[in-house]
Each structure stands twice: as structure tokens, then as C-alpha cells.
Amino acid sequence: MKEEIIIAGFGGQGVLSMGKIIAYSGIMQDMEVTWMPSYGPEMRGGTANVTVIVSENKISSPILSKCDTAIILNQQSMDKFENMVKPGGLLIYDPNGITRHPERKDINICSIEAAEESAIMGNTKAFNMIVFGAFLKKKPILTMENVIKGIKKSIPERHHHLIPMNEQAIMVGMEKVKDIQTIQ
Amino acid sequence: MAEKILMKGNEAIAYGAIRCGCDGYFGYPITPQSEVMETLMVEKPWETTGMVVLQAESETSSINMLYGGACTGKKVMTSSSSPGISLMCEGLTYLAGAELPCLVVNVMRGGPGLGTIQPSQSDYFQCVKGGGHGDYHMIILAPASAQDMYDFVDEAFNLAFKYRNPAMILSDGVIGQMMEKVEMRPMKPRRTTEELLAECGSWALTGKTPDRKRNLITSLALEPHIMEAHNQKLQAKYREIEANEVRYSTYKAEDAEHLIVAYGSVYRICESVVDMAREKGIKVGILRPITLYPYPEKELDALVPQMKSILTVEMSAGQMVEDVRRIANGRVPVNFYGRFGGSIPSPEEILEALENYIK
Numbered sequence: 001m002k003e004e005i006i007i008a009g010f011g012g013q014g015v016l017s018m019g020k021i022i023a024y025s026g027i028m029q030d031m032e033v034t035w036m037p038s039y040g041p042e043m044r045g046g047t048a049n050v051t052v053i054v055s056e057n058k059i060s061s062p063i064l065s066k067c068d069t070a071i072i073l074n075q076q077s078m079d080k081f082e083n084m085v086k087p088g089g090l091l092i093y094d095p096n097g098i099t100r101h102p103e104r105k106d107i108n109i110c111s112i113e114a115a116e117e118s119a120i121m122g123n124t125k126a127f128n129m130i131v132f133g134a135f136l137k138k139k140p141i142l143t144m145e146n147v148i149k150g151i152k153k154s155i156p157e158r159h160h161h162l163i164p165m166n167e168q169a170i171m172v173g174m175e176k177v178k179d180i181q182t183i184q
Numbered sequence: 185m186a187e188k189i190l191m192k193g194n195e196a197i198a199y200g201a202i203r204c205g206c207d208g209y210f211g212y213p214i215t216p217q218s219e220v221m222e223t224l225m226v227e228k229p230w231e232t233t234g235m236v237v238l239q240a241e242s243e244t245s246s247i248n249m250l251y252g253g254a255c256t257g258k259k260v261m262t263s264s265s266s267p268g269i270s271l272m273c274e275g276l277t278y279l280a281g282a283e284l285p286c287l288v289v290n291v292m293r294g295g296p297g298l299g300t301i302q303p304s305q306s307d308y309f310q311c312v313k314g315g316g317h318g319d320y321h322m323i324i325l326a327p328a329s330a331q332d333m334y335d336f337v338d339e340a341f342n343l344a345f346k347y348r349n350p351a352m353i354l355s356d357g358v359i360g361q362m363m364e365k366v367e368m369r370p371m372k373p374r375r376t377t378e379e380l381l382a383e384c385g386s387w388a389l390t391g392k393t394p395d396r397k398r399n400l401i402t403s404l405a406l407e408p409h410i411m412e413a414h415n416q417k418l419q420a421k422y423r424e425i426e427a428n429e430v431r432y433s434t435y436k437a438e439d440a441e442h443l444i445v446a447y448g449s450v451y452r453i454c455e456s457v458v459d460m461a462r463e464k465g466i467k468v469g470i471l472r473p474i475t476l477y478p479y480p481e482k483e484l485d486a487l488v489p490q491m492k493s494i495l496t497v498e499m500s501a502g503q504m505v506e507d508v509r510r511i512a513n514g515r516v517p518v519n520f521y522g523r524f525g526g527s528i529p530s531p532e533e534i535l536e537a538l539e540n541y542i543k
Contacts, residue, residue: 020363024190027365033190035363039216040302040526060455062362065530153190 009073014128025150133173200337247275257388263289277316281403302526303357440469
């Protein structure tokens, strides 16, 4: 099993930390992982993206030109990363703020209203975990037990009381993810 | 088994330093290596191992603090990125001339000039061939993973002290910024004064006692015959390093008909290229130099006869390829593919370049 994921959005949406939680959950599941952030000019322009690879085998290149899954959280990232999804791959996006919806016909597309759901939860910080839940529902590559362990490893101990909230947000994402396009 | 921790290559440098008994770090922030000092400042090793961590006022200052620390036989290090290393080059040649063991980490970014903060390998000439003036070499290790970043700190210090020579970890923005799992090795305590005197007492400035002559550390000798003899001693040391300290690895090179030569993060990318090429029936392998000085000359030389061609891949406009061409010496075509100025090549574009060269 090897899953190559690109997560992209605005700085502050928790893109990098979602990637870190996926990577740490992978370690907890005894897998190899790489986490490669954007740290260049695009980051300074307010957008952030991270490439995460989770694999049962040794990972060669941490740099990708195609991915299995793209998690897209703003329009700039849609423009940049829609074409990087492998044919038959998965694109998950939050339609909030998206003016041009994905147009590819050869990939699976799902939406998750994470901004809206986090507002309903009364906690905008739950946003990235709602998105993560949507991903886990469509790609159940990590067990919930290892995800919780991964979250524990990823956040400082003083924030561990927030783990139940994160777990709840993941459940919301799993429940609310919508299939927009499913290909055979 | 030791716990595996997810961390950036830069963080691994900091933990590797604390845990291998480093005595002092002097540095100045620059992207993409700032997490080295940031991690040290968070970990506060001066409260645990006694390791000193100091932010200098510039790179020029940190390299000269390194000179001072190294004179006393302490395990001292600095880290920077390309423009900062340029500022350090005067200090590096003085350290090499005075035969001082120390560690410099270069997390390369694109140049020339202030360039870009994105990854690059365009300091090969500067670091492997010189940088400062005079006939000198640094021992250069090129990591390809966060674990390498951790492990090479201890390794580089060992080599530096074995040969009384500056050592460098020549990394790049990909390896520095990427997080991977890292196994923490057992903690090594800092050397005691007795251990330092036993290892470095013959040369280090440890305070003269009545039972020994004074130790003198300098790179200056105005008399040409003295300076020539000093240079001959340095050259003899370099030949010894070349004979004993080459480190390299190969990937699927045994039955290869085409060879890729690549180091650092580009080596990682080329592993994917080899797997993709072999699925298409192209027999490709890789030689990865782990030490860039001393270079795996004999090892590359021995692989040349079985190859139809060689492709050197770098994040530069073509620097290491000059060494590969020198060693191949016209026996097979040596091609080059490079991206530079902060761009990272994808496995697909390297494969395309390889296929174009060999068709």
C-alpha cells in the first residue's frame, strides 16, 4: 500500500498540521512516511501546501508530479493541483470560496463543507480535522486507533484535552462527505 | 527498539548534535535551515548536557567563534545556507589551514547572490573544491534523509577529529525541510576534560602545563619552506582521507547498462526514476556518493566498463558532472540533467531526459 497525498489551501487552515497528523498516524501503523511542505514564496503569499506519502515500503522520491489524492481548500490550489491527480485518483475539496469547481472527468471527486460544519460545531479550529475525516472515509488507510495516537504525537501535551473534539470533528467529516463524481 | 520520531532534517541535525556530545553551536538564522538553531533554543541543552548554543551577530562571527572553540579541542559546529556559507569561506580556509576539527552544516538554497530560499545543489564547487583560498579540502558528507542528517553529525565529528580537519554536512532545502521518521541513537555524553586532554592535548589550547611545550595554532608561516612542508603534510593527510574514508551506496547497479550518479535529495528522486525505468525494461542503476570529498573515484571507475552511458543529475547547472566526466575519462558518454535556481526535478522529467539520451 502506498498513498501519495497533496493537501493545499490557505495558511492558517491547518494544512501542514493535517499532513503531520497523517504522517504520524502512518508511523503508528508501522509505515514509512515523508512530509514535504511548501516553504517558499507561495507560503509567504498566504497559501500553504504539503506532500505526504504513507507507504508500507521504503519511500524513494519525496517529490511528486502526480498524486493519488488531492485535498484542496482554496481556489488557487484548485487551479494548481487539480491536474496533478492521477487518473482514477481522488480529489476532495471544500466548496466554500471555490468559484471554479473541478472539471476532470477521469477522477473521483468528493466535497466536504468543512468551513460550514466547523461553524456549526462552534469551533473553526475543527476545520482541518473535518476535512481529514472526509479523507479517512474515502481512503480508510489508517485505523482510528492509530489516528488518535498520531494526533497525540503531533500536538503538544498541553493541548491533549482537545483530542475528543478532534475525534468528534473527524466523525463529522466522515458523515458529511459527499460524492460529487464517482468513476468506475 | 528506540522510538521513531517524526521530524524535519534540520531538527534531526539539532538532536544529533545534542545527543552525540557536541560542546557548542554558533549560528545565524537563514532559510531553509533556521530550524537547527530554533530546535536547539527550544531544547536548551545548556541546562542538560552543558552544550553552549549562541546566536552570533552574523555568519562571519559564527565561523570565527567556531575557530576559537575548535582551538580548545571542543566539539563545535555551525549551520547555515548558501549565502551564509559564502560569508564563512574565509573562516573555513583558516580552519583547514590551522587543522582544526569542526562541523559546518550547509542546507543549500538556490543562488547566485541572495538567490532563492528554495532547494539547490549549486554549492558543490564551493564546498567540495574550495570556497576559501589555498590547497585545502573539507570532508563532505551528503545526507539523503532525515535519519542521515541525525547520524552524520556524529559521523562528521568523528572524521573531523580523526584527521584534525573541518567536516561539512552538505544538505539541501528538501532534506532540511522534509519530515521523516528518525530513530534517536543512544545518548553519548560530552567528553570530560580528561578525555579531551587525552584525545587533543598534543595540539589543542588547553592551558600550558610545566610538563609540555606550548601548543601553537596558526595558519601563518611566512617562510616558504615551512609553508611548503605544512602543505605537504596537509596533502599527505588528504591522500590518507581519500584512501580510507570514501562512503557511497549503489541502487540496482549490479546488472545496470546505464548509470545515474546523484547525491542528496536528487538521489532519492532518482531511486524512483530507476524503478520506473526498469518497469519499461531499461536497465538503470545508481551510484550515490555519500562522501563528496573524498569522492568515490575507484567505485565509479569500476562501474564504468559495464555501462553504455552515464547520466549525472543535480539541482545545479552542472557541477559534480565534471568529476564524473573526469573519472569516466571518455570511455562512455556522460550526460547531464539539471534543474536549478530553486526548482526540483520530478522523477518523470528525469526519466524523459534519460530516455532521450539513450535512444
